[in-house]
Amino acid sequence: MRVIRGITHAALAAAVTLPLGAAAAHADDVPGYPGMEEYTAVLEPVTVNRSQASGTATIWLDGLTARVRITVDDVLVDHPHAQHIHIGGRGECPTDYDAGIHNGKRALSTLDGVDAYGGVETSITTEGDTSAASALAVDRFPTAPDGMIDYDRTFELSQAAADAVRAGNAVVVIHGIDYDGDGTYGDVLGASDLDPNLPMEATNPTACGPLR
Numbered sequence: 073m074r075v076i077r078g079i080t081h082a083a084l085a086a087a088v089t090l091p092l093g094a095a096a097a098h099a100d101d102v103p104g105y106p107g108m109e110e111y112t113a114v115l116e117p118v119t120v121n122r123s124q125a126s127g128t129a130t131i132w133l134d135g136l137t138a139r140v141r142i143t144v145d146d147v148l149v150d151h152p153h154a155q156h157i158h159i160g161g162r163g164e165c166p167t168d169y170d171a172g173i174h175n176g177k178r179a180l181s182t183l184d185g186v187d188a189y190g191g192v193e194t195s196i197t198t199e200g201d202t203s204a205a206s207a208l209a210v211d212r213f214p215t216a217p218d219g220m221i222d223y224d225r226t227f228e229l230s231q232a233a234a235d236a237v238r239a240g241n242a243v244v245v246i247h248g249i250d251y252d253g254d255g256t257y258g259d260v261l262g263a264s265d266l267d268p269n270l271p272m273e274a275t276n277p278t279a280c281g282p283l284r
């Protein structure tokens with residue numbers, strides 16, 4: 073009986089520890105792991121903003137825990153790129169027809185696209201807070217050395233964000249453009265419609281993709 077109990081205990085311990093260990097190992101070295109739902113957004117350039125940025129965003133979701141992996145090519149080098157999950161719109165990316173006239177030039181501001189993708193629900197920051205309150209936390213977004221974003225972080229989504237992702241109503245938007253090609257965020261389009269202290273180039277969408 074003691075032997076049987078011993079075996080039972082060992083088996084029980086293995087049953088408890090092995091899945092956790094396996095999950096932790098997977099989380100470190102491969103994207104996602106069994107039991108996580110996977111959603112992907114193909115990020116396409118917002119061409120009316122003279123962007124050629126493109127890439128992929130993948131979210132592995134388990135309850136509210138999200139591993140968010142984003143790769144983007146061809147964004148303005150060495151400048152912060154705000155990136156968000158937008159919800160509450162049509163769950164789509166805007167088209168060039170949604171663009172407005174800003175400082176006399178045709179471009180798509182963040183607000184021009186709101187009907188399509190909705191408002192910011194999640195700020196995909198490099199550290200700290202990920203709520204809408206960090207939407208323009210420019211010191212906590214990727215800065216694209218070599219013009220590329222390579223982002224990988226696991227954090228908790230809000231219930232609203234998780235619900236929207238699962239409902240097909242969440243859109244990943246990467247911001248920050250170089251409309252006039254001068255290598256920096258300048259005043260060519262005037263001030264941002266999100267924050268008058270920022271140039272509009274710093275906040276206009278550069279790439280966008282609905283999570284599916």
Ligand SMILES: [Cu+2]
Pocket residue numbers: 154155156157158192245246247
């Ligand atoms: Cu955004």
